[in-house]
Amino acid sequence: MFGGSARRRKEAEAGRRRQGSHAQLKALRRSARLFAFVSTAVVGLSIFYGLQAPLWVSVVAIPVVFVALWLLNRWTVGRMHRGVRPPEMPRPRRALGLCAAFFVAFSVTLWVFGSDVEAARGLEAPGKWDKESGRLHDELDGVREIANREVRPTERDPEVERLTKQLTDLRAQLVVAWDNELCELDGSCGTMDEGRGDAYREKKGRRERLESEIGKAEGELANARTAAQGQFDRLTRERNDAQKRAGEIEDQLEQLGPRPQVRTKLSAFSSVDQHKRQQAAGVALGTLGAYFLVDVLAFQWVVRRVCGGPVELPAFKELINEQAEWDERSAKGVIPAAEYLKREGGV
DSSP states (O other): HHHHHHHHHHHHHHHHHHHHHHHHHHHHHHHHHHHHHHHHHHHHHHHISSSOOHHHHHHHHHHHHHHHHHHHHHHHHHHHHHHHHSSOOHHHHHHHHHHHHHHHHHHHHHHHHHHHHHHHHHHHHHHHHHHHHHHHHHHHHHHHHHHHHOSOOGOOOHHHHHHHHHHHHHHEEEEEHHHHHHHHTSSTTTOOSSSSSHHHHHHHHHHHHHHHHHHHHHHHHHHHHHHHHHHHHHHHHHHHHHHHHHHHHHHHHHHHHHHOOOOOOHHHGSSSSSHHHHHHHHHHHHHHHHHHIIIIHHHHHHHHHHHSSOOOOHHHHHHHHHHHHHHHHHHHHHOOHHHHHHTTTOO
């Protein structure tokens, strides 16, 4: 008789544990969903503000991250619920929480020190380099054209050459005119009449006109030589200045160096001054610890509290009270035989 009572108490206790386990699992899954929501919100804000990703990337990433974290947390609480007591966080979940903490810490640090990091990345450096390099190359092409330009000496100036040839021809004509005038004067040529007749005066006039033209040509040639010499001196100075400037530009291009590359945000931290780096390290460590505390340690604490705490089950309390009353009546021997056999199953 008493063996049946003990068996029913064990069955009642086992049923209570099963119901309690089911209620605990439901509470754990609610906690898993809550922690997944919190972690997703933090990661989403980190993607949008820290990494400065486009809005559509954050909109697409948030549902994916939430579903992934929710499923992972459900697996985590299920494994912890079935495991040893007190429940321990699975190592894969700890590792993922630590990785997420590093990501959030990095994003928050970038957000806090964004202006310093962006300045250290040198986003504008390639554009400035392209502009300066293009300007120097254009100027170098221009000065090289001047430096390589041919500078003709004075006697090779086209105007000087033309006037020199003209003056040479006039002088040759003057020599002939002198011969004609003199031989006409002594009667050895021309009309063969000695004296200063009309033929002589005509040849003398031609000689005088040639002398006048020669004087005019000599003046023009002198002016042309002066102008050509001035142009030669000017072009020579320009060529020398261009050669000097070309050397200076080549030195500037060498100092300009290769085209700079935009640095990554992670490598840009090395260019931030020492004081800012210390502040950034403090922010990163603080954020990492805070996220890991909430996402892993607080999650584990909630699971342990749910699994280790009492579960209120009114139905089982009523069953236990009924069993206690039955045991008391059995001890007093006041239970009818038919009721006893029905309750004990014939034992």
